[in-house]
Amino acid sequence: MHVRTTSLALSLLCALGVATSAQAAGTLHFANWSDYYPPELLKKFEADTGIKATLDAYDSNETLLAKLKAGGGAYDVVVPSDSFIEIMVKEDLLQKFDKSKLTNLAHLKDTFKTLSYDPGHDYSVPYLWGTTGFSYDSAQVPGGKLEESWKPFFEPAPELKGKVVALNSIEELFVPAAYYLGVDECTEDPKQAQKIQDLLLKQKPSLAMYNSDGTIERMAAGEVAMHEQWNGAFHRAHAQRASLTYVYPKEGIRVFIDNFVIPKDATNVAEAHAFINWMMQPENIAAASNFAKYNNAIEGSDKFMDKELFEDPAINTPADKLSLLKPFQLCSPKALALRAKVWTKLKK
Amino acid sequence: MTTPRLIAERRQLGRRLLLSAPAMLTLLVFMLLPLGIMFVVSILQSGDYGGVKWGEYSFEAYRNFFYERDLDDTLVFNTDYLEIFQRSFWLSILTTAGCLLIGFPTALYLALQTERKRNLLLFLVTVPFWTNLLVRAYAWMLLLRNGGLVDEGLQGLGITDTGLGLLYTNNAVIIGLLYTYLPFMVLPIYTSLEKMDWRLVEAAFDLGANRFHALKRIIVPLAMPGIVAGSILVFIPSLGNYIIPELLGGGKTLMIGNLIQLQFGSSHNWPLGAALSFALLSFVLLAMLVYSVRFKPGNAGGHP
Numbered sequence: 001m002h003v004r005t006t007s008l009a010l011s012l013l014c015a016l017g018v019a020t021s022a023q024a025a026g027t028l029h030f031a032n033w034s035d036y037y038p039p040e041l042l043k044k045f046e047a048d049t050g051i052k053a054t055l056d057a058y059d060s061n062e063t064l065l066a067k068l069k070a071g072g073g074a075y076d077v078v079v080p081s082d083s084f085i086e087i088m089v090k091e092d093l094l095q096k097f098d099k100s101k102l103t104n105l106a107h108l109k110d111t112f113k114t115l116s117y118d119p120g121h122d123y124s125v126p127y128l129w130g131t132t133g134f135s136y137d138s139a140q141v142p143g144g145k146l147e148e149s150w151k152p153f154f155e156p157a158p159e160l161k162g163k164v165v166a167l168n169s170i171e172e173l174f175v176p177a178a179y180y181l182g183v184d185e186c187t188e189d190p191k192q193a194q195k196i197q198d199l200l201l202k203q204k205p206s207l208a209m210y211n212s213d214g215t216i217e218r219m220a221a222g223e224v225a226m227h228e229q230w231n232g233a234f235h236r237a238h239a240q241r242a243s244l245t246y247v248y249p250k251e252g253i254r255v256f257i258d259n260f261v262i263p264k265d266a267t268n269v270a271e272a273h274a275f276i277n278w279m280m281q282p283e284n285i286a287a288a289s290n291f292a293k294y295n296n297a298i299e300g301s302d303k304f305m306d307k308e309l310f311e312d313p314a315i316n317t318p319a320d321k322l323s324l325l326k327p328f329q330l331c332s333p334k335a336l337a338l339r340a341k342v343w344t345k346l347k348k
Numbered sequence: 349m350t351t352p353r354l355i356a357e358r359r360q361l362g363r364r365l366l367l368s369a370p371a372m373l374t375l376l377v378f379m380l381l382p383l384g385i386m387f388v389v390s391i392l393q394s395g396d397y398g399g400v401k402w403g404e405y406s407f408e409a410y411r412n413f414f415y416e417r418d419l420d421d422t423l424v425f426n427t428d429y430l431e432i433f434q435r436s437f438w439l440s441i442l443t444t445a446g447c448l449l450i451g452f453p454t455a456l457y458l459a460l461q462t463e464r465k466r467n468l469l470l471f472l473v474t475v476p477f478w479t480n481l482l483v484r485a486y487a488w489m490l491l492l493r494n495g496g497l498v499d500e501g502l503q504g505l506g507i508t509d510t511g512l513g514l515l516y517t518n519n520a521v522i523i524g525l526l527y528t529y530l531p532f533m534v535l536p537i538y539t540s541l542e543k544m545d546w547r548l549v550e551a552a553f554d555l556g557a558n559r560f561h562a563l564k565r566i567i568v569p570l571a572m573p574g575i576v577a578g579s580i581l582v583f584i585p586s587l588g589n590y591i592i593p594e595l596l597g598g599g600k601t602l603m604i605g606n607l608i609q610l611q612f613g614s615s616h617n618w619p620l621g622a623a624l625s626f627a628l629l630s631f632v633l634l635a636m637l638v639y640s641v642r643f644k645p646g647n648a649g650g651h652p
């Protein structure tokens with residue numbers, strides 16, 4: 001009996017000891033887009049730093065914005081897209097970084113050193129980035145090759161009717177259409193918006209659907225011949241079907257960057273900084289790239305990246321195509337209202 | 349003058365209020381309060397990138413439902429939203445009619461079985477609820493797509509020879525809605541048929557009615573409360589359904605639910621979303637009003 005009590009007390013003490021040591025190193029509540037962060041990498045972070053981390057997922061920037069607005073300090077690090085950084089800063093939802101704790105900022109590639117939406121990296125550092133172009137199946141398109149332009153996507157050949165899919169989001173249709181027509185993507189002029197609307201309405205009968213989910217499966221199975229697509233999704237589809245090609249249209253291609261930020265009401269701020277700094281180490285960010293199949297912004301991560309990922313021109317944009325990449329622009333509410341109007345007209 | 353009777357009445361009233369308090373509170377917290385919030389949002393000025401500007405009131409959202417500003421800033425009549433509402437109503441009416449067409453015979457069949465078998469069959473009707481709607485919608489996508497089970501089956505039987513192109517059309521949306529809400533039609537009709545006195549049907553046969561007459565004059569009128577309840581239970585959620593048109597409709601056309609979601613999402617126009625919700629609510633209330641005037645529960649039968 002006596003022995004039992006002692007061992008019980010001992011094990012209790014041990015448990016307490018473990019609990020306090022974990023407490024000392026702190027915890028981190030991290031939220032990211034679903035299926036966009038390797039869970040094993042978080043285990044490595046826990047092993048490296050002793051900080052206990054949890055991973056949560058959300059499905060859209062709007063959801064994340066609503067969660068942050070609701071407050072409560074549930075998350076210490078989240079990953080909004082470039083398009084939402086300025087909005088979140090304006091709404092006073094983000095914390096300014098303590099850059100003395102982000103020593104690895106020096107590892108950022110030159111192209112990502114000053115970004116329009118947060119030039120000094122006061123609130124955000126890039127996680128992964130990609131492009132929104134389109135891909136086609138050379139086995140299914142007439143002639144086996146398409147022009148490097150948005151033209152074949154917005155004005156598909158009659159043979160491809162019902163075999164083309166567009167992403168289901170106004171931004172991802174309006175902006176490329178604006179590139180193609182040479183219109184300012186942030187136009188406030190209804191006449192210019194009308195031009196874009198006409199183009200999209202003309203394209204609609206050729207489309208099988210508007211859908212942002214399942215782009216990989218549809219292209220990999222050869223279900224459709226052309227798909228507006230993110231480059232990472234293309235890379236995965238291409239691995240299953242060799243006849244797929246990714247297009248960098250000559251009129252320009254949207255580059256998107258997802259970023260680490262710390263919400264204003266985060267509870268574990270020191271751990272959040274530690275995590276972001278840790279993620280900017282080449283081998284760690286490369287593990288994220290290998291998992292999500294998107295490129296990152298850290299110098300020296302190449303040698304830790306999978307060869308077929310790094311050598312895919314869709315992922316690692318060739319030097320002569322770099323000028324085509326167009327970063328995000330935050331448009332005025334008036335311009336966005338015009339876009340919304342076009343979308344409603346398109347889908348009524 | 350306070351007679352003991354008056355005191356007793358008052359006490360009874362007090363007790364009634366106390367007993368109904370939980371229900372009243374539930375209504376207040378879960379219905380009136382959210383509706384109130386939605387209403388306030390609908391008359392506020394929209395925030396620049398989502399949200400609302402508190403304290404700045406405007407009826408812009410309601411005006412936007414019918415009118416839009418033209419190039420020269422004049423208001424012109426705008427039918428976009430009305431067209432989306434019209435399509436939603438039309439699809440919901442077709443869904444309700446389809447559910448009734450399939451649900452009524454099913455319920456009748458159920459009611460005519462022995463008790464043991466009946467329980468088993470009823471249980472089977474509820475089985476689909478065990479799986480998440482999203483999963484079932486994806487299953488329908490696999491069934492309906494070109495080269496899917498439905499397509500291959502029909503081609504195998506020699507009924508069709510090319511792909512039907514069913515998926516991502518309004519037809520696919522109706523099939524999805526029909527499938528989703530069928531149990532909501534079957535169960536209420538079954539409930540009213542189960543309570544029915546079948547001797548009335550026997551009497552009808554004795555008095556020379558044929559099967560059709562017995563159905564039309566006896567069974568349908570007695571099942572009317574169930575039919576009305578089932579139709580309402582199918583029609584209203586169909587109207588606001590979001591996931592079925594999104595998945596099976598291919599996102600090419602919007603239903604009301606999608607339109608409302610859009611306002612709270614990428615259109616950044618919460619007041620319009622709230623106003624659209626209220627427009628939907630008022631249309632539904634109007635439809636219910638017409639329904640209740642047309643089919644007064646009193647003369648629909650059920651309890652002679």
